[in-house]
Amino acid sequence: MTIDHRAPPPPSGPVPWDKDFAQRLLADMLRTRRMEEKCAELYGAGKIRGFLHLYIGEEAVAAGALAALRAEDNVVATYREHGHALLRGMSMGAIMAEMYGKREGCARGRGGSMHLFDAQTRLFGGNAIVAGGLPLATGLGLAAQMLNEDRVTACFFGDGAVAEGAFHESLNLAALWKLPVLFCCENNLYGMGTAIERAEAQTDFCAKAASYAMPAQRVDGMDIVAVHEATQQAVQRVRGGGPMFLEYQTYRFRAHSMFDAELYRDKAEVEEWKTRGPIHTFTARLKSEGKLTEEAFLALDAAAQREVEDAVAFAEAGGWEPVADLLKDVHTS
Amino acid sequence: MxxxxxxxxxxxxxxxxxxxxxxxxxxxxxxxxxxxxxxxxxxxxxxxxxxxxxxxxxxxxxxxxxxxxxxxxxxxxxxxxxxxxxxxxxxxxxxxxxxxxxxxxxxxxxxxxxxxxxxxxxxxxxxxxxxxxxxxxxxxxxxxxxxxxxxxxxxxxxxxxxxxxxxxxxxxxxxxxxxxxxxxxDDWRVDIASAKVRRAGKDVAIITYGGCLPKALAAAETLAAQGIEAEVLDLRVLRPLDTASIVAAVAKCHRAVVVDENWKSGGFAAEVVARIMESAFFELDAPVARVCSEEVPIPYAKHLEDAALPQADKIVAAVKGLFS
The missing domain is CATH 3.40.50.970 (Thiamin diphosphate (ThDP)-binding fold, Pyr/PP domains)
Structure with a gap:
């Protein structure tokens, strides 16, 4: 099977949401986008170091999917998780401070960009081993099942994870034990610089998931309406018992990380996908349906930018964890 | 009871x-x-x-x-x-x-x-x-x-x-x-923090754990018959390592043999020896010896496998080497 790297046709059809909900999800994507644009700038300025993997272009997935979850559900994410952390409910300040390495960060400067954690919103990382989160999510599902808790675990991972043994072992276990886990594959067509058809003999990921006897569905990950509606239904199904697999077809507009010269893909391909950008296409749809005015859009965007400025100010004002506490939290006691 | x-x-x-x-x-x-x-x-x-x-x-x-x-x-x-x-x-x-x-x-x-x-x-x-x-x-x-x-x-x-x-x-x-x-x-409750002396002695500290403990204790009996009283320290907990008990055993006996089924190169015994060097060097009357597995994949045949692993007689020989 050869992969068509061309962007899908633009989303069409009415947005089945009221104005408030639609604008909230648009705001979620805007907040994520503005935050990450600032991160890139701060990386250039040397304020953020280490690896920085931006989610720019993929925002519809986190925004649409996370809005389908409840507060008591679990989320497991990857190293490209800034958006998931923010939209799960973490403060942008705690995220930004963590990227600065400050003590006000969510992990007190231990984790950085790739390891955002939040016990309060049940975000279990920020796992930077590809597919490392899948066994963990399976176990969280097992705990919910054994403790009789009505709790879905949404596990996000990229297309690269599908080649790992952990993917196959986890899907098998989750299906075998009928665990309430939603496997959310963010397929952006490249595992770092390797296109999926250069890494996978079978590029139909839904076929792989279905081989573990679980329902699997492909979703246009550039269309927040499709993402949210499909995830909503999937979550309901998972809550009723048994795992499910969703493949969100999406695209990363920026480099894999800040060290990537992007030798592996055509600029034209990137440009074409950008025309399908989840924010501007959704904005246009809402405007055409009378659910958003230009003034309202500008207000949402301005609010997002203010939030970013406040987060940066919070991180800048933060302190450094004392070196005397270097060995803290290796063990509980 | x-x-x-x-x-x-x-x-x-x-x-x-x-x-x-x-x-x-x-x-x-x-x-x-x-x-x-x-x-x-x-x-x-x-x-x-x-x-x-x-x-x-x-x-x-x-x-x-x-x-x-x-x-x-x-x-x-x-x-x-x-x-x-x-x-x-x-x-x-x-x-x-x-x-x-x-x-x-x-x-x-x-x-x-x-x-x-x-x-x-x-x-x-x-x-x-x-x-x-x-x-x-x-x-x-x-x-x-x-x-x-x-x-x-x-x-x-x-x-x-x-x-x-x-x-x-x-x-x-x-x-x-x-x-x-x-x-x-009847009172078998234990901690998971400390090493424990399994046999008291004064002449040499045999420091070991796990499957090598019975071999170390057997070696200590052989040595006792030859006039050498070995103290056998069972590490029990490899992390965090109870350095104080290691140092105490060395300070008491002034000689030490570390016995471990890992290979020597980069193995756990090397860590124990390093801690002795760091914390008890001036207590030593002889270099610390190690008895570990031979640097070979463990073979199938009984006589070869026995030869590859630490054994009581190898421990006895290593201890005696410290007194020669």
Missing amino acids: TRRLSYREAVREAMREALQNDPRVFLMGEDVGCYGGTYAFSKGFLEEFGPERIRDTPLSELGFVGAGIGAALGGLRPIVEVMTVNFSLLALDQIVNTAALYRHMSGGQFSVPLVIRMCTGAGRQLAAQHSHSFEGWYAHIPGIKVLAPATLEDARGMLAPALADPDPVVIFEHCQLFNTEGELP
């Missing part, structure tokens, strides 16, 4: 007690249920506790160890049995990159109260792929505790504090010990 039982029965009793006392505890691993446990540690458990809590897994070490981590994060107290340390290499990523790191990496937000048990060691003619001793590798990793029960008390007593620990604990049970029998004292 004491009562007679085997190491296997002691481990079994410990697990049974944990399952009875805490509904959050469950056992998961390959063939722990229908088969009754590869080494019969969980024989009858499936009938007693049911398939929810005695959970047979597919052969997916990475998957089910990771699921144990997730279950621990989700509020349970899993005991994950990995059949042997050899197969634990397939789960190493989850143990090292997730279980050991999550507390620190999350700034203290998430602890992983997980117990992983596995069989370790050679001596049963199982050849190279089934005879490894990698506990030293695990002891290298901050964030996990590493236990090596060598006695009946520890086989019976270490599991409860391990399960009560809020962080991941890996327990290595040496395959040569399973059938050993002895008298278990």
Whole structure:
């Protein structure tokens, strides 16, 4: 099977949401986008170091999917998780401070960009081993099942994870034990610089998931309406018992990380996908349906930018964890 | 008062007690249920506790160890049995990159109260792929505790504090010990923090753990007949290592032999020797000696396997070398 790297046709059809909900999800994507644009700038300025993997272009997935979850559900994410952390409910300040390495960060400067954690919103990382989160999510599902808790675990991972043994072992276990886990594959067509058809003999990921006897569905990950509606239904199904697999077809507009010269893909391909950008296409749809005015859009965007400025100010004002506490939290006691 | 039982029965009793006392505890691993446990540690458990809590897994070490981590994060107290340390290499990523790191990496937000048990060691003619001793590798990793029960008390007593620990604990049970029998004292409760002197002596400290403990004790008897009183220190806990007890034994005896089934190169004995150098160098009357496995994959044939492993006679020879 050869992969068509061309962007899908633009989303069409009415947005089945009221104005408030639609604008909230648009705001979620805007907040994520503005935050990450600032991160890139701060990386250039040397304020953020280490690896920085931006989610720019993929925002519809986190925004649409996370809005389908409840507060008591679990989320497991990857190293490209800034958006998931923010939209799960973490403060942008705690995220930004963590990227600065400050003590006000969510992990007190231990984790950085790739390891955002939040016990309060049940975000279990920020796992930077590809597919490392899948066994963990399976176990969280097992705990919910054994403790009789009505709790879905949404596990996000990229297309690269599908080649790992952990993917196959986890899907098998989750299906075998009928665990309430939603496997959310963010397929952006490249595992770092390797296109999926250069890494996978079978590029139909839904076929792989279905081989573990679980329902699997492909979703246009550039269309927040499709993402949210499909995830909503999937979550309901998972809550009723048994795992499910969703493949969100999406695209990363920026480099894999800040060290990537992007030798592996055509600029034209990137440009074409950008025309399908989840924010501007959704904005246009809402405007055409009378659910958003230009003034309202500008207000949402301005609010997002203010939030970013406040987060940066919070991180800048933060302190450094004392070196005397270097060995803290290796063990509980 | 004491009562007679085997190491296997002691481990079994410990697990049974944990399952009875805490509904959050469950056992998961390959063939722990229908088969009754590869080494019969969980024989009858499936009938007693049911398939929810005695959970047979597919052969997916990475998957089910990771699921144990997730279950621990989700509020349970899993005991994950990995059949042997050899197969634990397939789960190493989850143990090292997730279980050991999550507390620190999350700034203290998430602890992983997980117990992983596995069989370790050679001596049963199982050849190279089934005879490894990698506990030293695990002891290298901050964030996990590493236990090596060598006695009946520890086989019976270490599991409860391990399960009560809020962080991941890996327990290595040496395959040569399973059938050993002895008298278990009524008060078998133990800590998971300190080394313990198993035989008092004054002339040489034999420092060891796990499957080598019986060999060290046998060597000490041989040496006693020849006028050398060996103190045998059982490390019990490889991480965090009880350096103070090592130093005390060396300060008392002024000579030391470290016995360990790992290979010498980069092995656990090297760490013990380094701590002696750092903290007790001026107590020594002779260089510290090591008795470890020969630098070879463990062979199948009995005479070759015996020759590859630490043995009592090698320990005796190493001790005598310190007095020549």
